[in-house]
Structure formats: C-alpha cells, structure tokens
Amino acid sequence: MVAKKSLGLAALAAGGAIAAGYRRRKAVRPGPAEWFAVTVDCDPGELSGENRPDALGRLAEHHEVRITPAPGGRGTEIAVHAADGKAREQVRALKQFLETGEVLRVEGQPEGHRTVLGRAAIPVSRQLMRRGVR
Amino acid sequence: MKALCWTGVNEVAVEEVPDPRILNRQDVIVRVTASSTCGSDLHLLDGYVPTMMAGDVIGHEFLGEVVETGPDVRDRRVGERVVVCSIIGCGRCRNCRAEMWSLCDNSNPDPGFLETLNGHATAGIFGYSHAMGGFAGSHAEYVRVPYGDVNAFPVPEGVPDASAVFASDAVPTGWMGADIAGIRPGDVVAVWGCGGVGQMAARAAFLLGAERVIAIDRFPERLEMTSRHTGAETLDYEKVDVLDALKEMTGGRGPDVCIEAVGMEGHGTGAQYAYDRVKQAVRLQTDRGLPLRQAIHACRKGGTVSVLGVYLGFVDKFPMGAVMNKGLTLRSGQQHGQRYIPMLLERMARGEVDASHLLTHPMALDDAPRGYEMFKNKEDGCVRAVFTP
Ligand SMILES: NC(=O)c1ccc[n+]([C@@H]2O[C@H](COP(=O)([O-])OP(=O)(O)OC[C@H]3O[C@@H](n4cnc5c(N)ncnc54)[C@H](O)[C@@H]3O)[C@@H](O)[C@H]2O)c1
Ligand SMILES: [Zn+2]
Ligand SMILES: [Zn+2]
Numbered sequence: 001m002v003a004k005k006s007l008g009l010a011a012l013a014a015g016g017a018i019a020a021g022y023r024r025r026k027a028v029r030p031g032p033a034e035w036f037a038v039t040v041d042c043d044p045g046e047l048s049g050e051n052r053p054d055a056l057g058r059l060a061e062h063h064e065v066r067i068t069p070a071p072g073g074r075g076t077e078i079a080v081h082a083a084d085g086k087a088r089e090q091v092r093a094l095k096q097f098l099e100t101g102e103v104l105r106v107e108g109q110p111e112g113h114r115t116v117l118g119r120a121a122i123p124v125s126r127q128l129m130r131r132g133v134r
Numbered sequence: 135m136k137a138l139c140w141t142g143v144n145e146v147a148v149e150e151v152p153d154p155r156i157l158n159r160q161d162v163i164v165r166v167t168a169s170s171t172c173g174s175d176l177h178l179l180d181g182y183v184p185t186m187m188a189g190d191v192i193g194h195e196f197l198g199e200v201v202e203t204g205p206d207v208r209d210r211r212v213g214e215r216v217v218v219c220s221i222i223g224c225g226r227c228r229n230c231r232a233e234m235w236s237l238c239d240n241s242n243p244d245p246g247f248l249e250t251l252n253g254h255a256t257a258g259i260f261g262y263s264h265a266m267g268g269f270a271g272s273h274a275e276y277v278r279v280p281y282g283d284v285n286a287f288p289v290p291e292g293v294p295d296a297s298a299v300f301a302s303d304a305v306p307t308g309w310m311g312a313d314i315a316g317i318r319p320g321d322v323v324a325v326w327g328c329g330g331v332g333q334m335a336a337r338a339a340f341l342l343g344a345e346r347v348i349a350i351d352r353f354p355e356r357l358e359m360t361s362r363h364t365g366a367e368t369l370d371y372e373k374v375d376v377l378d379a380l381k382e383m384t385g386g387r388g389p390d391v392c393i394e395a396v397g398m399e400g401h402g403t404g405a406q407y408a409y410d411r412v413k414q415a416v417r418l419q420t421d422r423g424l425p426l427r428q429a430i431h432a433c434r435k436g437g438t439v440s441v442l443g444v445y446l447g448f449v450d451k452f453p454m455g456a457v458m459n460k461g462l463t464l465r466s467g468q469q470h471g472q473r474y475i476p477m478l479l480e481r482m483a484r485g486e487v488d489a490s491h492l493l494t495h496p497m498a499l500d501d502a503p504r505g506y507e508m509f510k511n512k513e514d515g516c517v518r519a520v521f522t523p
Binding site: 022041051074075084096099100109122131 | 135137139147149151152153154155157158185187188189190191205206224225226227228231239241242243245246247249250253264265267268269270274276278280281296353454
C-alpha cells in the first residue's frame with residue numbers, strides 16, 4: 001500500500017515538473033518554434049540524391065524538410081517543419097540510425113512487478129518522453 | 135533471474151524477473167559478478183528522481199563476464215571479464231567522439247523529460263529512472279549492455295574484482311572531478327564528501343599534482359579512511375566551521391580547487407539546512423545545495439569549483455554573486471567514464487590506484503535491501519555494499 005501511494009506521488013511529481021517546465025517555457029516564448037531540428041554527424045551529401053535515407057524520404061512526404069551544413073564542420077542540420085510528436089520521434093530515430101547504425105530499444109528489458117497504474121503509465125510516459133512536449 | 139527492484143520511496147525488493155535479451159545488434163549480455171551501491175542510488179531511494187516506476191531494476195556500478203554478443207559487436211568476446219561504464223555512450227555522436235560521453239546524443243532514447251527540465255538530455259544511465267533512458271540496472275544476475283564495444287572494458291588480469299568494480303563509476307567520477315578542474319602542481323584542493331566518489335577525487339587530485347588535499351565529511355570512519363588511503367587532511371564539518379578552517383589552512387586565500395562530491399541531498403547544520411529540507415520536501419526546490427554553496431564561498435578568487443554531486447533541477451540561494459565577483463570557473467557533469475576507464479585500469483594494474491578499501495560490505499544479492507539500508511544510514515562503517523548474485 002505504501003509503495004502504491006509513493007508511486008502515485010512520484011508520478012505526480014514527474015507530471016508536475018513537466019507541466020511546470022512547460023508553463024515556464026510558454027511564459028518566455030510566445031509559441032513553439034515552427035521547425036524541429038537536430039544535428040547529425042554526417043556530410044550533407046549523405047542525405048541527398050540517391051544517398052537519401054528512406055526514412056528521410058518518408059518524412060519529406062508529409063513535412064517540409066530543410067537540410068543545411070552545420071557551422072564549424074559539425075555535420076548536418078536536419079530541420080522538419082510543423083513536426084508533430086510522431087515526426088519528432090522519427091527525426092530522433094533517423095539521427096540515431098545515421099550515427100550508430102541502429103535505433104536503440106528499451107522495450108523488452110527485464111522488469112519486476114508493475115502496479116496496475118505503472119503498467120498503464122509506462123507506455124504513455126515513454127511515448128511522451130520520446131517525442132518531447134512542445 | 136533475480137534482480138533488485140525499486141518498489142517505492144525507500145523500498146527495494148529482490149524479485150524474480152525475466153532474463154535480459156539482445157535487443158540491438160551492438161548489445162552484449164553480461165553475467166554480473168559484482169554490483170555496487172552508489173550515492174546516486176540514494177537520490178532514487180529517497181524519491182528525489184522522478185520517473186521511477188515500481189518494478190524498475192536498479193544498480194549501475196558493476197563488473198561481470200560477457201556471455202553473449204550481438205551480431206554487430208566487433209571487439210568484445212564471450213568469456214571476457216569486463217567492467218562496464220555506469221553511463222552509456224554510443225561512441226559515434228559528436229559528443230562521444232569528443233570524449234564527452236555522458237553528453238551522448240543517442241544513448242537516451244527518451245530525452246523529453248530532461249529536455250523540458252534542463253533544455254537538453256543526459257546520456258542513458260543503467261538503472262537510473264525513465265528520464266535517463268529507462269535501462270534495466272545491474273543488481274541482477276544478468277544485464278544487457280548497449281553498444282557493448284564502447285561501454286564494456288576488459289579488466290587486466292592482476293586487478294582484483296574488489297577494485298575493478300569501482301572503475302565503473304566511483305573511480306572515473308572522482309578522476310574527472312580533479313581532471314576538469316585543471317589542477318596544477320602546488321594547488322590546494324578541498325573535497326566535500328568522503329564517500330567513494332570524494333575519496334577517489336582526493337586520490338586523483340594528488341596524482342594530478344595537488345600539494346595538499348583537504349577532505350570534508352562528518353563520519354569519523356570515512357574521514358579516517360580518506361586520510362589513510364589518500365593522504366588527505368580532513369575536516370569534520372560538525373566540529374569546525376568549514377569556511378573558517380579552510381581560510382586558516384590556506385593562508386586566507388581559499389582552496390584553488392573545490393570539488394563537491396555530495397549531491398542534492400547535502401546534509402548540514404543550522405538554519406539554511408532546515409530551510410533547504412523543507413523546501414525540498416514540498417518540492418519548491420528539487421535539490422538542496424548546502425555543500426555546493428559552501429564550496430563556492432570557500433573557493434579562492436579565480437579558482438575552480440568542480441561539481442560531481444548529482445543535481446537534477448533547481449537549487450535555492452545559489453550564490454551567483456560569489457561566482458561572478460570572484461571570477462570563479464564552474465565545471466560539472468555526469469562522468470565521462472569511457473574517457474578514463476582504460477587509463478584507470480592500467481593504473482590499478484600498476485598499483486597506483488586502488489579502490490578496494492571502498493568495498494566495506496560484500497553481500498549476496500538476496501541481502502541487497504539490507505545492504506541499501508546500511509549504506510543509506512552509513513551503518514557499521516558502510517562505504518559501499520557490493521552485491522554478488
Ligand atoms: N557525476 C557523476 O557522474 C557521479 C557519479 C557517481 C556519483 N555521483 C554523485 O556523487 C555524490 C557522492 O556519491 P558517493 O557514492 O560518494 O555518495 P555517499 O553517499 O557514499 O557519500 C556522500 C558523502 O557526503 C557527505 N556529506 C553530506 N553532507 C555533507 C556536507 N554538508 N559537507 C561535506 N560532506 C557531506 C556524507 O556524509 C557522505 O559521506 C552523489 O551525489 C552521487 O550521486 C555523481
Ligand atoms: Zn553512481
Ligand atoms: Zn554518443
């Protein structure tokens with residue numbers, strides 16, 4: 001019983017921190033930026049023409065995508081216009097794939113007994129954290 | 135298999151859980167032979183790290199044997215005795231390639247919480263909440279290690295398990311604290327906290343050229359251990375006024391380098407400590423920072439404050455005036471272990487670094503709940519309890 005109560009508290013605290021962060025952000029920024037951008041440690045040439053990765057092609061079907069060399073030889077900036085949660089997840093996965101050759105998985109690891117609340121909350125919070133709040 | 139799970143604030147339990155599997159092509163599976171408690175776990179236990187879920191396997195400082203390798207693993211071999219860095223790097227992103235491994239862009243697949251809280255996310259960490267990637271921890275019979283080639287390091291033959299296990303976390307963290315502070319020959323270095331991390335920072339400070347090291351804590355056995363094994367002078371902050379004592383010991387200048395190895399649950403005396411506790415309990419501040427403030431206050435003009443203790447969000451009454459007006463340099467970070475581990479294992483093999491005295495309480499994994507209780511309350515001189523499945 002004690003454990004369940006404290007789990008609830010921890011989850012609340014987490015939610016509270018996200019909400020507080022979100023409010024704080026809203027206060028200083030009038031609205032979310034239009035582009036979601038990541039920098040990938042690769043040459044811009046690796047992302048265009050026949051080299052263009054399929055995942056990037058799929059993103060470009062639904063979103064305007066901007067590819068620019070990063071200053072100081074820091075690779076390539078990929079910016080996606082009006083990226084929703086799903087698109088942000090895809091952009092992050094694309095960066096991981098281009099840099100490391102795979103997309104890291106955490107689903108399917110060992111875990112102990114989950115509470116009913118925890119079992120329901122984990123996929124939801126994971127998706128929220130994977131995509132990020134904007 | 136058996137594993138130690140977080141089940142709620144100040145509650146852990148040994149449970150039967152599924153064995154880990156290879157989930158990515160660069161994974162290795164390690165059979166754990168030693169897995170240590172760390173001060174960072176206390177922040178989880180005490181409920182100051184949100185995004186913990188009942189059933190999460192904890193533990194991040196460990197040693198073991200490779201028992202399985204994914205198809206894209208090139209260097210690691212089944213049968214190797216390895217120490218695994220507590221913080222996961224991918225080895226390919228720009229930060230990993232610049233040896234800033236704990237800033238890896240790719241090893242935390244779920245960065246959203248930290249991005250909202252801090253602007254950007256930290257690397258993934260074993261057994262350290264869903265905000266840090268939600269990786270199953272090492273207090274278990276087996277653990278899955280992502281990017282096995284870059285995160286698992288073969289241990290030279292002559293190095294005993296009791297020392298090698300701390301090459302995962304406490305030793306490289308302490309080393310990093312001294313390294314990033316840019317210690318120069320003749321420097322006086324003060325270290326707050328005489329746990330495994332503080333002690334290793336004190337040792338590293340000497341090896342990097344410090345002339346004097348002053349270590350601060352309140353537990354007599356930890357102070358005594360630190361002076362015996364690192365050669366540092368010690369101060370008991372419950373017996374002396376630390377700021378006065380440090381001024382006196384440094385001819386009024388203050389230490390050239392101040393290393394904070396305590397973290398967000400810093401203990402203290404007096405009104406400021408009471409204030410911090412209350413605000414943290416009701417979550418008006420996430421972290422309490424008395425030793426951090428003290429380190430900044432004590433540091434000499436133009437000196438460097440190196441923060442190893444873990445903070446997650448906000449500290450109150452941060453003495454920005456002292457940082458600004460004394461022209462201080464602030465350095466910090468989760469440890470970039472992969473940068474230091476091979477060098478540290480070499481030094482262990484040569485006898486220059488030995489961490490085995492930190493292992494005060496070897497225990498069976500079944501006794502881990504008791505081990506955490508002892509470690510948390512510093513009972514029976516416990517500096518680190520290390521579990522063997
Ligand atoms: N940066 C990293 O990557 C990293 C890695 C490992 C640990 N850490 C952090 O380092 C810190 C220390 O870890 P540890 O394993 O040595 O923990 P520990 O709990 O064994 O030791 C902490 C010590 O700090 C002392 N302390 C408390 N308040 C103090 C004060 N006001 N002044 C001086 N000393 C005080 C305690 O008495 C204790 O001995 C923790 O915050 C931990 O999370 C960081
Ligand atoms: Zn640790
Ligand atoms: Zn990386």
